Amino acid sequence: MDEFLSEKEKWEHLVAGVRDNALWIVAGLAVGALAVGGWRWWQSRTEQQALDAATRYEQILSAFDRGDQTRALALIEELSRNHAHSPYVDQGNLAAARVFVESAELDRAAARLRTVMESSRDHELAQIARLRLARVQIAQGKPDAALATLGSAGEGAFAARYLEASGDAYFAKGDNVTALKEYRAARAAGAGTSAENDVLNLKINDLSGYSAPAPATAAK
16 A cells, blocks of 8 residues: 555555556646647637628728629628528628618618528527518508518517507508507607607507597487
């Protein structure tokens, strides 16, 4: 036992143990070094990819600002191929949709928004795309499609905006009673900006004379 060994014998015993296990010790150190090196390489590669995606997105916005739509759309496709899971792909499509709305190309805007809505890994961006798609559909004269798009997806900070968009869709259908109900629910759901609240209050005031028809009384 160790307590009966001399210091020299303990040392010789330790050296023998190290010698016998030298291969495994070296292998373990090598594996550890490879793991650290691999992690640093992966981290560096991930950071470089994120930087490249961000750069491409800035180029997309710059191209749109110059009015070079062809170049901007080509960059979005390139970004989608090389960085398929980057949130900048979604942002690029949202930017394209905005440009298409401004140029009254509503079908193209709807296609971009639907892509983000259905494929984004970012729940918040998907919610934004869904709301914008519904508004585009209302502008296209498709209020029923807008209501189907909205569904019951509005939640949290989006609840009031979804309810207001739903009210807009019902108003477009000529259902002023339901539109007023949705607008009032939107106002109760949460405060937006001062300008947004002013617009919502105008909608409510414009429809405040509408109410559900009284039930018909049975003839005596």
